[in-house]
Amino acid sequence: MIIELGHFALILALAMSCCLAVLPAIGVHMEKAVLMRTGGSLAAGMFVFTLISFICLALAFIGDDFSVAYVARNSNSLLPVYYKLSAVWGAHEGSFLLWCLVMSSWTLAVALFSQQLTDDMRARVLAVLGSVSIGFYLFLIFTSNPFDRTLPFFPSEGTDLNPLLQDFGLIVHPPLLYIGYVGLSVPFAFAIASLSSGKLDAAWARWSRPWTNAAWAFLTMGITLGSWWAYYELGWGGWWFWDAVENASFMPWLIATALIHSLAATEKRGVFRSWTVLLAISAFSFSLLGAFLVRSGVLTSVHAFAVDPERGVFILWYLVIVIGGSLLLYGIRAGKMGVSVGFGWLSRESFILANNLILTVSAITVLLGTIYPLIYEWFSSGQKISVGPPYFNMVFVPLMLPLIVLMALSSGSRWRRTTTEVLLAKQPLRLLLSGVVCLIFCLLTSTWNLWFLAVSFISIWLIVNLLADVRFRLGKRGFAGLLKQTPSYYGMWLGHIGIALSALGIVTTVIMSEEIDLLMSPGDKTQIAGYDLTFEGVERVMGPNYSADRGIFEISRQDRVIEMLYPEKRLYSPSQNVMTEADISVSFWRDVYVALGEPIGNQAWSVRVHVKPLVRWIWLGGILVAIGGFTTILDKRYRRLKIARQQQFRSDTPVQASLA
Amino acid sequence: MMKTHRRNQLLLIAVLILGAGATLALVMQALTENINLFYSPAQVVAGEAPVNQRIRAGGMVVEGSVQRAVDSLQVNFLIGDLRSAQFPVVFEGILPDLFREGQGVIAGGNLNESGVLIADEILAKHDENYMPPEVLQMMASEQEKNLP
Incomplete structure (x- = not known):
């Protein structure tokens, strides 16, 4: 019953999104304020029904309802309850339901916190968000319905959640990442709304800035957590693989980074107007493209979603319509924005221009590397290839270095014009x-x-x-x-410091890490990077739904014991899946990472040991960047506008009262 | 004044063209150097795969073929397709958790003169039902060939 309720709520949410796409837009067209204002309640309705649907699926997981195909495939009665909850977004269908929930939350947030917008603009923005949602709901209901039943012969026990996903990382990483991904639809909606109204003044930049910064900060957070998760969970100590799915999240991040900078220039100085609009469209397009690459299964990746060609085709058409449509609108309208504001050739504007150039180019090179296997296969009629991480390192690193140089130089720059003396003295x-x-x-x-x-x-x-x-x-x-100083300044400052720390962490980890794979028997000692590692043996331990061999290792330095490490090799009983659980001695300056390989016989094990200096700085930097992004939202400037609007509202009230 | 403005514009354009050219050259070179061609067991056996050049090859780990050394991390096994083509692989290191006999894998490395793939990476996917698209398509096309 609950399942049908969830399915039904989802269909109602689709209906709401259709109304949201149409009614406010008609209101704008007919200049009817009543219709324009339907946006708020429709957005609320869409959110509530999606939430109901989400809760129903969560209840099915908690109640072990294995008559639901999705639950049967991704849960098990032995699974701890918090993993049952996070298993809701552990695979394709449920994660897309989460995607829709996030989309409707952003839509509701825009409806609630955009009081400073004119009715006309607010209606347009919500209508765009509604139209975007329609595609998502259709995709969910028709190609990836999480509420499909396996009646009448349903399994008495579920297959279990993939052991790699039975981790804290799954609880936090996908939601944060999706909030970021989907949040990019808000600047997109603002851009399309402004294009359609023909009013591309600096105001739209001011409206969309806090939203863009928020979405971007969430995306940063999601990517950072994902990297950290991969590091400790995958069992081989890597923190970035240039995997197709990582790239799918990294490309929108690069473009969104360009966007937040270019939005700042547009808001403060009115420059780069049409370019900023194009970036807003591209950022969301890249996040859709990412969804396509991840969920269509066209590329090989460690993030394996179940593959279904029908889904790929659906998203591809959706991509064509959204990107094609918005670019068409852009082509028609962008030319009419011709306001040229000059700036000196050495100024903060020119720094931002250079930043945008480099970020866009690097996003394109990442895109090229990611889809090159598809292009190659097409042109060589079927020859399969893969593009290795060396490509990305070779192209991406030389592009990032000038970016950091620009960041350093630009900290003293001024808007409009900066003299060489000020900059270089x-x-x-x-x-x-x-x-x-x-x-x-x-x-x-x-x-x-x-x-x-x-x-x-x-x-x-x-x-x-x-x-x-x-x-x-x-x-x-x-x-x-x-x-x-303003929060905007602190945000910028934290963000740039974060990048510097990350860069230091990355280069130190890459150049100075020591890694060995070796065979160890109980009592064996080995030395790595000044640490002594003693293997004391393996014991059996039982978890809620797994049994494990737990290795006992002692790390010491100059005969002083630093820490005991207990890496595990787990066998998950429901699925019979083997999984490596590494153990890490964590510190600000270095990590010592130990993972068990396989038993080789005679109580000997293959063991992987890494010493990674400054590896924590990579994520510390990422978190600082995200905090920087959130800090900028606190800027009073965005609220001052609201007050001004309220005052204006008060003078409007008598007229509105008479209208009502 | 106008002249310096013009000069700066020219300089800017020159820098842009140089930058774009350098990036393009870098990308092209990086792409040609770092693509790994994918081969099926049949192609490897037929000698179609280049020797001493980095490639990827994939198929199923042949049942009963995995042999471990006693005193090192070396592993020898065979990768084969659904018919009879199979080639030997040598790998030194820790195999991924989902590496099993009878499962699909992709091995990356160099073929030596005697047709042994000296692998430096072994990819087995983190989902037991998942098959790398390359291997899946390869097997699908082979099944088609098998049809009369």
Whole structure:
């Protein structure tokens, strides 16, 4: 019964989305305020029905209703209850239901927090969000219905959730990532609404900025957590594989990063208007493209969703309609935005332009590498290839270095015009300082690698510049001056510091990690990167739905025991799946990572040991970037507008009262 | 003043063209250097796969073919298709959790002169029902060939 209720609620949500796409738009067309204002309640309805549907599916998981095909495939009565809940989004159908829930939440949020918009604009934005949702609901209901039953002969026990997904990572990573992915539909909706109304003034940039920053911060968070999860869960200590599905989330991130910068320029100075609109369209298009690559199964990836060609075809058509339609509108309308605002050739605007150029190009190179196997297969009539991570490293890293240089230089830049003297006057000192810090770093670790030298030098230089900028802004007022700065400034500052820390973490981990795979018998000792590792043996342990061989390792340094590590090799009983659970000695400066391979006989095991310096900095940086993104939303500027609007509203009230 | 403006514009355009050219060259080179061609067991056996060049080859791990060394992490096994074509693989390291006899895998590495694939990566997917698309298609097309 609950299942039918969930299915029915989903269909009602589809109906709501159809109304949302049509009614406010008609209202705009006929200039009927009553119709325009239906947007809010329709958005609420869409959200409520999607939520009901989601809760119904969650109840089916908790109640072990294996007559539902999706539950039977992805759950088991032995599964702990929190994994039963997260299993709701553990595979294709349920994760797309989560996607729809997130979409309707963003739509409701826009309806609730866009009081500062004119009725006309608000109706347009909600109508676009409604139209986008229709496609999602149709896809869910017709190609990936999570409520399909296996009646009358349903299994008495479920197959179990993939053991890799029975982890804290599954609970947090997909929701955050989806909030980011789907959140990019909001700037898209604002862009389309502005294009259709023909009013592409700086106001639309101000409206969409907090939304874009929020979506982007969530996306950053999702990607960072995903990388961390892959690192500790997949059992081979990698944190980024340039896998097709990772790229699918990384491309929208790159474009969205370009977008938040270009939006800032559009809002503050009115420049790059049509370019910003194009970026808003591209960012959402890339996130749809990502969904297509992940869910159609056209590419080989570690993230294997069940493959069904029908789904691929559906998303492809959806992509064509959404991207084609919005680009067509863009083509018709963008030409009429011809307001040219000049800026000096050395100014914050030109820095942002360069940033956008590099980010867009790098997104395109990642795209090329990701879909090159498809292109190649097409042109060579069937020859299969794969593009290895070296391609991405070779192309992506040289593109990122100038980006960090730009970040460092731009911290002192001003809008409109910056003189070379202002920009460069203090650089010799800062360069010298960073050079010295970098040299000390190299001496301490005795690493003389050119890449390491280059990346750490410019990252440290960026940090020095950012610190110097704070000092400059403090002036003589001390902490009082600190409070004077806007949240936007702090957001920028945190974001850039985060990038510098991540870059330092990445280059140090890549260049200085030590990794060995070896055979160890109980009592064996090995040395790696100054640590002694002793294998003391293996014991049997039982989990709720698995049994495991648990290795006992002692890490010591100069005869002082640092930590005991207990990596496991688990056998999940329902599915008979084997899984490696690594154990990691975590610290700010380095990780020691130990994973069990296989028993080789005679109580000997193959063991994987990694020592990874500064690996935590990669995610620490990512989290700082996300916090930076969230900080910018606090800026009073976005609320001041609301107050102004309310005042304007008050003067409008008598007229509206008489209308009512 | 106008002249410096013009000069700057020219400079900008030059930088853009140079940058675009450099990126394009980089991309093209990186692509040609880093693609791994995929071969089926039949192709490897027939000698169609290049020797001493990085390739990927995939199929099923032949039942009963996995042999481990006692004193190192070396593993030898055969990858085969549904018919009789099979080739030997040598891998030194830790195999993925889902590596099993009778399951689909992709091995990456170099073929040596005697037709042994010296693998440096073994991919088995994190889902027991999942088959790499390459292997799946390969088997589908072979089944078609088998039809009279």
